[in-house]
Amino acid sequence: MSNETRDVVIGIDLGTTNSLAAIVGKDGPRVLTDSQGAALIPSVVSFLDGGEVIVGAEARALSISNPERTVHSVKRLMGRGMADLAGEVDRLPYTVVESDNSKLVRIAIGDKSITPQEISALILGRVREQAEAALGCTVEKAVITVPAYFDDAQRQATRDAAKIAGLTALRIVNEPTAAALAYGLDTSREGNVVVYDLGGGTFDVSVLKITQGVFKVVATAGDTHLGGDDFDRTIMEEIFALITGGDNRPGKVPAEALQQVRLSAEAMKKELSSAENAMLEIDVGGEQPLHYELDRARFEAMIAPSVELTLKCCRAALADAGLQAGDVDEVVLVGGSTRIPMVRRRCAELFDREPHTELDPDRVVALGAAIQADVLAGGNKDLLLLDVIPLALGIETVGGGFAKLVTRNSTVPCRATEMFSTSVDNQTGIDVNVFQGEREMVADCRHLGSFKLSGVPPMPAGLPRVEVTFLVDADGVLTVTAREQRSGQEASIDVVPSHGLTRDEVRSMVKESIVHAHEDFANRELVELRNKANNLVYGTTRVLDMPEMPFTDEQRTDLNADIQNLKKLVGGDDIEALKAACDAFGEKTQALADNVIGEAIKAELSKGMTQA
Numbered sequence: 001m002s003n004e005t006r007d008v009v010i011g012i013d014l015g016t017t018n019s020l021a022a023i024v025g026k027d028g029p030r031v032l033t034d035s036q037g038a039a040l041i042p043s044v045v046s047f048l049d050g051g052e053v054i055v056g057a058e059a060r061a062l063s064i065s066n067p068e069r070t071v072h073s074v075k076r077l078m079g080r081g082m083a084d085l086a087g088e089v090d091r092l093p094y095t096v097v098e099s100d101n102s103k104l105v106r107i108a109i110g111d112k113s114i115t116p117q118e119i120s121a122l123i124l125g126r127v128r129e130q131a132e133a134a135l136g137c138t139v140e141k142a143v144i145t146v147p148a149y150f151d152d153a154q155r156q157a158t159r160d161a162a163k164i165a166g167l168t169a170l171r172i173v174n175e176p177t178a179a180a181l182a183y184g185l186d187t188s189r190e191g192n193v194v195v196y197d198l199g200g201g202t203f204d205v206s207v208l209k210i211t212q213g214v215f216k217v218v219a220t221a222g223d224t225h226l227g228g229d230d231f232d233r234t235i236m237e238e239i240f241a242l243i244t245g246g247d248n249r250p251g252k253v254p255a256e257a258l259q260q261v262r263l264s265a266e267a268m269k270k271e272l273s274s275a276e277n278a279m280l281e282i283d284v285g286g287e288q289p290l291h292y293e294l295d296r297a298r299f300e301a302m303i304a305p306s307v308e309l310t311l312k313c314c315r316a317a318l319a320d321a322g323l324q325a326g327d328v329d330e331v332v333l334v335g336g337s338t339r340i341p342m343v344r345r346r347c348a349e350l351f352d353r354e355p356h357t358e359l360d361p362d363r364v365v366a367l368g369a370a371i372q373a374d375v376l377a378g379g380n381k382d383l384l385l386l387d388v389i390p391l392a393l394g395i396e397t398v399g400g401g402f403a404k405l406v407t408r409n410s411t412v413p414c415r416a417t418e419m420f421s422t423s424v425d426n427q428t429g430i431d432v433n434v435f436q437g438e439r440e441m442v443a444d445c446r447h448l449g450s451f452k453l454s455g456v457p458p459m460p461a462g463l464p465r466v467e468v469t470f471l472v473d474a475d476g477v478l479t480v481t482a483r484e485q486r487s488g489q490e491a492s493i494d495v496v497p498s499h500g501l502t503r504d505e506v507r508s509m510v511k512e513s514i515v516h517a518h519e520d521f522a523n524r525e526l527v528e529l530r531n532k533a534n535n536l537v538y539g540t541t542r543v544l545d546m547p548e549m550p551f552t553d554e555q556r557t558d559l560n561a562d563i564q565n566l567k568k569l570v571g572g573d574d575i576e577a578l579k580a581a582c583d584a585f586g587e588k589t590q591a592l593a594d595n596v597i598g599e600a601i602k603a604e605l606s607k608g609m610t611q612a
Ligand code: AMP
Pocket: 017, 018, 198, 199, 200, 201, 227, 228, 229, 266, 269, 270, 271, 273, 334, 335, 336, 337, 338, 339, 340, 361, 362
């Protein structure tokens, strides 16, 4: 049995072709293997006629003899409806059907049907068994990776699969993020990372931006039907042409030779990653075994169009991210097909830097998931993980007040939006200062970052409508965006609220807010009163300055005296006197507005009252 006392949380790479688990042990992250030392479990489930269910390598072996009842690539179906899967379903040897009671698809096995989540659960169950055997203890919690482009439904389907398998998915992590974590790239504070993932059947490229050590996926591109299988196919076609003397129509190749050719083609491809030449002798029933040779240069020429397609996707992703190849700081290669020297070379050329290949490209994602799992298990005490927002997030308002947009304990990901305006006429730039904390004044909170929304057309105070949005994504990155609605001007900032914040600090900040609640409330009230008084002064002065306003000299003198008095009280901290003066002045100007001046002043005054 394991002598580890803390929670066991494993990282799982639930792949389209293969799945595997990893954990962080005393010597760092390692994959969990079976008794033979194999880590990869083929993501294949086969349903035998007698009701027996087979998962993994044995199931993959059945995909030739039992294709309709052997489910592979189920990841492509997770959280998808028939409408999402145009073209996809026809490529699969098993039958995909629409569900009666939900939009999501099911897989028909004989006269029954089963959901993709249940199939994935069977795979996860097998991964879990292998992990438990390797660790010698039960495993109930995991971090599971998904492609960066997975939407909410696909992520939820993955969580559901874990649940069916008796696992709690503590976190769903993006595969490229996990890969970058495995290489420890989170230790650099800022930078751009490209993760190039070329597997058996799919290609994905993701551009990640590191902000204060946390990754944010800024662009993704790829091809869901491009990978090592295509390279195998080009070799197979040459071999078929040899077997059939150039006539490689379906049916011309003996069925028994098909599978053998497929396996031989893949073996030759792999050999060419380390050798310059590969050779094949294959018995196709003739007098002589068939002899086929391929050298690396010719193989490279055969796969060049596919490799160029992946580079095209990389350029598209860079353009989406607003980056040039030269802006990329690190390139990470993931997926078995990145062992091909030409793939490495072309990546290095495109990004003008050597990509990371030190780790096994089939294991990188699982290792990264394990690192994330370790943090969740409490292995890394220094890191604070954002499952919930530990302290409120908001912006500074006039007078140093703290407007909280996201409240403490909101679960991530989350979003909040509020409208603000200006307090000074013709303000063309608005400073947005982002803070975190539980207190009422920004002076008592943590400053997270600032940015300026510029290019706002000159307008009277209170007229611009600035929509401020706070978005915290699943990785804990906070994006604050300010958008002036009339002009469409927009600016934003990314920050990581948890950066440098420890659990103890959070506790003490919450405690302080309780201890200081009374005085904070008074301070806040004073700030709000001052703002109100300033607005009254501002609005009334504007109206007094309008020559068309029919004030008597007496009224002008009286109002000016009140204005001077309010200005004096705003400078002090006598809340009661300021409150009384504001109320009295408010009533007086209101009466004037109603009786003397009418709508014009009312509009001016009400404008002044809604400022941030
Ligand atoms: P993955 O989906 O990431 O497991 O990648 C599997 C793909 O990588 C398959 O197409 C394998 O044939 C391919 N692959 C594995 N090892 C090598 C290698 N040494 N050279 C070329 N391709 C490889």
